[in-house]
Amino acid sequence: MTAFADSLPVELDQSRLDESDEACSDGLVQLTPDDLSKLLTDDRLDPFPPSGLLPEVGAEPTDRVGPTDQLELHRSAQTAQSDRPAGLEQADVRRSRGGRWGDTTWRGLTLAAAVTTVLALGSVVAFLALEGAPATAGDATDLPAQAPDIWALTWPLLFGSVWVSTLALALAAPIGIGIALFSVLIARRRLGTWLGAAIDILAAVPSVVYGLWGLTVLAPLAARAYAWLAAHLGWVPILSGPASATGRTVLTAALVLSVMVLPLVASLSREVIRLVPSNLIEGALALGATRWETIRLVVLPQARSGVTAGVMLALGRALGETMAVAMVLSPTPFLISFHLLRSENPGTVASFIAQNFPEAHGLETNALIWLGLVLFALTFLVNSLARALVRPKGRTA
Amino acid sequence: MTETVTRQPLGAGSDEVALITTGAEAFSPPRRPTQDLALVRHRRHRRTVDRVMTVALASCAAVAAVPLLSLLWTTLSHGLSRIDPTFFSQSMRGVAGVGGGALHAIWGSVLITLTATALAAPIGLGAALWLVEYADRSRSLLTTGLARAVRTVVGVTAGLPSIVAGLFVYALIALVAGPGYRSGLAGAVALAVIMTPVVESACEEVLARVPGELREGALALGAPRWRCVTSVVLPTARPGVISGVLLGVSRVVGETAPLLLVAGFTDSMNLNLLDGRMASLPVYIYSQWQNKGVAAAAYDARAWSAALVLVVLVLALNLTARLSARWATRKER
Amino acid sequence: MSHLKLDRVSAYYGAFQAVADVSLDIAPCSITALIGPSGCGKSTLLRTLNRLHETTPGARVTGQVHLNGQDVLDPATDPVEVRSRVGMVFQRANPFPTMSIGENVLAGVRLRGRRLSPRVAEQVVERSLRAANLWQETKDRLKKSGVGLSGGQQQRLCIARAIAVQPEVLLMDEPCSALDPASTAAIEELMVDLKADYTVVVVTHNLAQAARVSDQTAFMSVDRAGQPGRLIEHGPTTQLFNAPTEAATGDYIAGKFG
Numbered sequence: 001m002t003a004f005a006d007s008l009p010v011e012l013d014q015s016r017l018d019e020s021d022e023a024c025s026d027g028l029v030q031l032t033p034d035d036l037s038k039l040l041t042d043d044r045l046d047p048f049p050p051s052g053l054l055p056e057v058g059a060e061p062t063d064r065v066g067p068t069d070q071l072e073l074h075r076s077a078q079t080a081q082s083d084r085p086a087g088l089e090q091a092d093v094r095r096s097r098g099g100r101w102g103d104t105t106w107r108g109l110t111l112a113a114a115v116t117t118v119l120a121l122g123s124v125v126a127f128l129a130l131e132g133a134p135a136t137a138g139d140a141t142d143l144p145a146q147a148p149d150i151w152a153l154t155w156p157l158l159f160g161s162v163w164v165s166t167l168a169l170a171l172a173a174p175i176g177i178g179i180a181l182f183s184v185l186i187a188r189r190r191l192g193t194w195l196g197a198a199i200d201i202l203a204a205v206p207s208v209v210y211g212l213w214g215l216t217v218l219a220p221l222a223a224r225a226y227a228w229l230a231a232h233l234g235w236v237p238i239l240s241g242p243a244s245a246t247g248r249t250v251l252t253a254a255l256v257l258s259v260m261v262l263p264l265v266a267s268l269s270r271e272v273i274r275l276v277p278s279n280l281i282e283g284a285l286a287l288g289a290t291r292w293e294t295i296r297l298v299v300l301p302q303a304r305s306g307v308t309a310g311v312m313l314a315l316g317r318a319l320g321e322t323m324a325v326a327m328v329l330s331p332t333p334f335l336i337s338f339h340l341l342r343s344e345n346p347g348t349v350a351s352f353i354a355q356n357f358p359e360a361h362g363l364e365t366n367a368l369i370w371l372g373l374v375l376f377a378l379t380f381l382v383n384s385l386a387r388a389l390v391r392p393k394g395r396t397a
Numbered sequence: 398m399t400e401t402v403t404r405q406p407l408g409a410g411s412d413e414v415a416l417i418t419t420g421a422e423a424f425s426p427p428r429r430p431t432q433d434l435a436l437v438r439h440r441r442h443r444r445t446v447d448r449v450m451t452v453a454l455a456s457c458a459a460v461a462a463v464p465l466l467s468l469l470w471t472t473l474s475h476g477l478s479r480i481d482p483t484f485f486s487q488s489m490r491g492v493a494g495v496g497g498g499a500l501h502a503i504w505g506s507v508l509i510t511l512t513a514t515a516l517a518a519p520i521g522l523g524a525a526l527w528l529v530e531y532a533d534r535s536r537s538l539l540t541t542g543l544a545r546a547v548r549t550v551v552g553v554t555a556g557l558p559s560i561v562a563g564l565f566v567y568a569l570i571a572l573v574a575g576p577g578y579r580s581g582l583a584g585a586v587a588l589a590v591i592m593t594p595v596v597e598s599a600c601e602e603v604l605a606r607v608p609g610e611l612r613e614g615a616l617a618l619g620a621p622r623w624r625c626v627t628s629v630v631l632p633t634a635r636p637g638v639i640s641g642v643l644l645g646v647s648r649v650v651g652e653t654a655p656l657l658l659v660a661g662f663t664d665s666m667n668l669n670l671l672d673g674r675m676a677s678l679p680v681y682i683y684s685q686w687q688n689k690g691v692a693a694a695a696y697d698a699r700a701w702s703a704a705l706v707l708v709v710l711v712l713a714l715n716l717t718a719r720l721s722a723r724w725a726t727r728k729e730r
Numbered sequence: 731m732s733h734l735k736l737d738r739v740s741a742y743y744g745a746f747q748a749v750a751d752v753s754l755d756i757a758p759c760s761i762t763a764l765i766g767p768s769g770c771g772k773s774t775l776l777r778t779l780n781r782l783h784e785t786t787p788g789a790r791v792t793g794q795v796h797l798n799g800q801d802v803l804d805p806a807t808d809p810v811e812v813r814s815r816v817g818m819v820f821q822r823a824n825p826f827p828t829m830s831i832g833e834n835v836l837a838g839v840r841l842r843g844r845r846l847s848p849r850v851a852e853q854v855v856e857r858s859l860r861a862a863n864l865w866q867e868t869k870d871r872l873k874k875s876g877v878g879l880s881g882g883q884q885q886r887l888c889i890a891r892a893i894a895v896q897p898e899v900l901l902m903d904e905p906c907s908a909l910d911p912a913s914t915a916a917i918e919e920l921m922v923d924l925k926a927d928y929t930v931v932v933v934t935h936n937l938a939q940a941a942r943v944s945d946q947t948a949f950m951s952v953d954r955a956g957q958p959g960r961l962i963e964h965g966p967t968t969q970l971f972n973a974p975t976e977a978a979t980g981d982y983i984a985g986k987f988g
Contacts, residue, residue: 100621102621102623102624102843103621103622103623105623106622106623106626106627107527107531107622107623109523110523110524110526110527110530110531111527111531112523113519113520113521113522113523113524113526113527114523114524114527114528114532114543114544114547115543116520116524117520117521117524117547117550117551117593117597118543118546118547118550120520120590120593121550121551121553121554121590121593121594122546122550123565123569124554124557124561124562124565124590127565127568127569127572128561128564128565128568130568130572131567131568131571131572132568174457175457175460175461176457176461178453178454178456178457178458179454179457179458179461181454182454182455182457182458183458186451186454186455187455187458195458198461198462198465199461200715200719201465201469201712201715202461202464202465202468204647204651204711204712204715205468205651205708205711206650206651206652206653206679206704206707206708206711207651207653208651208653208679208682208683208704208707209468209472209651209682209704209707209708210468211683211686212682212686212700212701212704213467213468213471213472215686216471216475216697217467217468217471259464259468262461266461290443290444290446290447291447291450291451292446292447292450292451293443293447295450313556316556317556319558320556320557320558320559320560320561321558322558322559322560322653322654323653323654323657323679323683327683327686350558350560350654353560353564353654353658354560354654354657354658357657357658358657358658358661358662361576361577365567365571365576368564369564369567369568372560372561372564372565375558375560375561376557376558376561379556379557379558379561380553380556382556383552383553383556387552533787534785534787535787536787536788608824610820610822610824611824611826611827612785613782613785613818613820613824614820614824614826614888614891615826615837615841616782616785616813617780617782617813617817617818617820617892618813618814618817618837618838618841618842618891618892618895619810619811619812619813619814619815619838619841619842619895620810620813620838620841620842621810621842624841624842624843625841628837628840628841629826629828629837629841632826632828632829633826633827633828635828
């Protein structure tokens with residue numbers, strides 16, 4: 001309580017307080033001395049004028065008998081404006097302005113923050129479109145990678161992004177949902193908490209570190225596995241050889257991506273599964289269903305739309321993921337191919353931008369910004385779909 | 398998933414659950430308990446399926462642990478080699494091959510991230526305050542419309558690929574300062590674009606959790622609304638707000654793509670946010686790996702050491718944020 | 731002290747009218763109890779008296795509430811100023827969790843942007859806590875958080891907080907409904923003490939409590955759900971409980987409804 005009393009501009013005169021204490025001993029006011037009461041309650045009397053002086057004692061009637069009179073006096077001063085002493089009126093005006101000024105300022109500041117948010121983030125599309133547009137002109141030359149026109153550049157990359165991300169989610173979604181089910185419904189509480197913490201750690205690791213790891217650890221391992229796969233399962237169309245010797249293929253990129261989005265799938269699914277009412281689960285268990293039957297028949301149908309939304313959000317994240325893919329994948333320009341193991345691979349929009357931007361100039365830059373706009377549109381679509389999925393249930397993702 | 402099971406509102410009595418179980422013939426429990434041999438076998442089958450699926454779900458967690466452990470182990474074992482005084486006291490100026498350090502990148506990361514936080518935290522917190530304390534209490538069409546716009550924009554930008562944030566800032570600056578201009582400040586703005594929605598939604602959540610009773614208590618004492626906000630609502634929400642800001646920082650401190658685009662890379666120390674290219678830890682990692690010189694192993698070692706520093710930093714921030722949030726919820730009880 | 735006069739007060743939540751045309755004279759330095767079945771608008775009516783009702787989105791009030799001649803509900807009247815003259819204690823104790831016990835008592839002063847010297851601050855804290863019968867229990871732990879107190883102590887802390895700023899009127903919205911009998915007795919005793927200095931208006935579901943502590947009682951009721959609550963009868967407590975003029979009042983007191 002002294003925290004804010006320390007910085008006091010004025011000290012009250014102790015003798016006045018004592019005096020008023022006595023004045024109150026008639027029993028009419030037991031709680032506080034008159035001076036104090038005025039000090040605290042009467043908004044019209046500013047106890048601490050800016051000059052740092054206390055109001056003169058003589059300025060107030062001193063011959064009051066009881067608090068009623070005193071209050072009456074205050075009220076009359078307040079209701080009949082003309083009766084009010086000039087000094088009080090000034091204090092009144094200043095105080096009420098002070099209060100209103102504080103409110104207006106505070107409200108204005110926060111409103112400015114809100115408007116800034118809308119304007120700044122809302123102008124993303126505008127600026128991308130403005131700077132990206134020159135690249136879409138029909139006769140554009142000197143595009144990146146000597147592309148004949150902007151669409152010849154856009155479509156294969158768009159395909160690559162969708163293909164890699166879909167593969168990543170196909171790997172990450174079942175495992176992520178499995179982790180969520182396990183940590184909420186099967187694992188003991190403490191193990192579930194630890195699992196959640198581990199997932200959070202996985203989510204916090206920067207993507208450039210994943211790229212480094214994918215390149216150093218995963219790719220060499222993958223190269224050996226791919227050679228084996230191509231030899232033994234080469235008859236499956238997408239697994240046909242010759243397998244890449246470096247392991248820097250679409251499948252490796254998808255593996256790294258799946259590790260990266262796994263935490264997102266797991267944590268979002270966890271939230272949704274937690275929301276399944278326990279009376280439904282208990283109802284099923286009480287009917288003799290096993291734990292897995294409960295999951296299959298009660299939990300999954302209940303959580304389906306939420307989990308799907310989580311997977312869509314993770315897909316959006318995977319589509320925009322840049323550095324890990326840029327480091328792991330070695331792309332072949334303009335290639336559209338479903339082959340997973342070969343050394344010729346399609347690139348992705350985001351990684352193409354990162355790989356080419358530092359050396360780009362002129363129209364190349366515009367083309368890369370155009371690709372950014374395309375990527376934005378794609379992720380926006382996917383994220384909106386995810387949010388549309390959860391909205392009917394009144395939840396926001 | 399069985400078609401008969403609908404996502405119904407959940408006043409689930411036993412009838413409803415019975416309906417659900419009859420929908421799945423294969424697993425429906427026996428109607429009349431008999432000691433039929435087939436039924437016993439059926440029950441055993443169900444138990445086996447249950448065990449198998451439990452193991453399968455548990456192994457999902459185990460499978461996920463493998464890359465996590467591998468990643469942490471690799472970072473630690475590869476990264477420790479260059480955790481030495483030189484690494485933290487020198488830049489890469491004039492270094493080709495062995496030696497050199499990441500001091501310039503560490504300073505760059507600190508400056509850029511702090512600037513981004515200084516931009517994003519007040520805007521994110523301010524917007525959240527406006528939404529919770531003013532807009533949600535208003536019925537004016539203009540206010541509610543703006544509130545909806547803020548929430549939509551925040552929702553959309555939360556899913557914005559970080560490289561697009563970088564391109565946006567590049568496009569913005571290209572219009573003002575001409576193409577090709579790169580600086581630490583531009584990087585900070587790009588990171589702020591990514592960070593603002595994170596901070597905003599975290600703050601909005603904690604502010605909304607501050608009990609209305611406390612606001613009413615303050616108002617009933619004769620406090621103007623702004624004092625109610627500064628003296629009661631904000632102190633109560635403070636641990637959550639701090640946690641939200643820290644989460645935002647830990648999200649952007651590892652961002653590579655936007656910085657690669659707008660802050661660029663340099664081998665030298667640059668402490669001026671407005672003047673030219675500025676290195677940062679993530680971009681340092683990328684460029685060490687990307688532009689290996691003659692002694693490739695030295696570049697790899699530097700990249701891994703920088704990765705170790707970055708991972709430790711991010712995890713520390715993340716942990717602090719979560720502990721702060723947990724402390725806040727414990728206090729609420 | 732302060733004379734509170736309600737004149738045709740109606741309160742709305744959006745299109746829904748919660749209170750209709752309540753006119754009521756509240757005598758100074760007395761305890762007036764507002765009783766009635768759930769949903770009859772007693773709490774809403776109470777919240778119009780310090781203009782807290784209007785902080786709910788879409789809520790509005792018509793009519794007049796005169797506090798010593800000044801219309802509290804007049805749009806020109808600053809609600810912040812009204813609330814500093816009309817204190818309120820809530821159903822659930824709501825001490826500010828980030829402040830110590832002492833800071834909680836001084837919260838009203840601080841929230842209005844006033845500063846006190848440490849000495850005066852100590853005096854205000856002691857006086858208010860003494861007045862709330864809480865001084866003995868808390869004098870050694872003023873710097874500790876108010877959340878650590880028991881429910882009854884928290885509620886008395888909230889009363890101390892409300893009277894530390896010397897209001898003229900004290901509104902209490904079911905102050906004992908969340909408390910055990912011992913704490914309730916302590917608060918009731920406190921209410922009787924407080925009436926020497928304050929005009930107290932208390933909303934209560936507890937008829938025995940109304941009969942024990944109040945001087946005047948106002949009975950509100952509602953015909954059926956969706957209808958606004960109305961004032962049925964108002965009078966000295968003994969008279970209203972022993973010889974109600976309206977049949978509905980008698981029925982409610984006899985426990986036939988509500």
